[in-house]
Amino acid sequence: MDRRVLGVIIGVAGIFLWFMPFVSWEEEFFGVTWQLYQTGYHIGGIAYLLLFSMFAYSVLSWFRLHSLRIIAGALSLLICLIFFVQALSNVAWGLIGLIIVSIVGIVIAVIDNRKDKQS
Numbered sequence: 001m002d003r004r005v006l007g008v009i010i011g012v013a014g015i016f017l018w019f020m021p022f023v024s025w026e027e028e029f030f031g032v033t034w035q036l037y038q039t040g041y042h043i044g045g046i047a048y049l050l051l052f053s054m055f056a057y058s059v060l061s062w063f064r065l066h067s068l069r070i071i072a073g074a075l076s077l078l079i080c081l082i083f084f085v086q087a088l089s090n091v092a093w094g095l096i097g098l099i100i101v102s103i104v105g106i107v108i109a110v111i112d113n114r115k116d117k118q119s
Contacts, residue, residue: 003112007061007069010105014054014076017101018047020094023087037092043083050079050098057105066113073109077102 018040027034040047053076060069080099084091 003108004062004064006108007105007112008058010101010108011054011056011058011061014057014098014101014105015051017094017097018051018054020097021092022083022095022098023090024092025090039094046079046082050076053079054101057109061109064112064116066109066116069109070106070113073102073106077106 021037021039022043023038025036027036040051053072057069057072057076060066060072077099080095080102083095084099087095
């Protein structure tokens with residue numbers, strides 16, 4: 001598979017996971033227990049920067065700008081880790097998936113950068 005397509009797939013996976021639960025917790029209201037979720041679009045603010053960094057990763061991988069891909073991946077990983085530290089025990093699967101996608105994206109961008117420098 002072409003590395004550009006793989007980078008776009010990683011970026012699109014990150015954009016998809018932005019809509020998935022970052023945090024989940026239980027609240028009791030009038031004797032009824034509710035399972036509540038908070039996603040990227042519920043958070044707003046810095047979460048939109050996370051969405052933009054994953055979009056930028058997709059675009060930069062298509063144009064083979066590997067150094068900027070590393071920066072975009074590191075930015076998304078940093079934002080995910082900030083959310084992870086804030087949520088700790090209430091972390092949901094969407095945020096864990098975003099952390100994994102960000103790490104994989106950084107590793108692939110570093111490998112592509114090394115290959116381009118060698119050739």
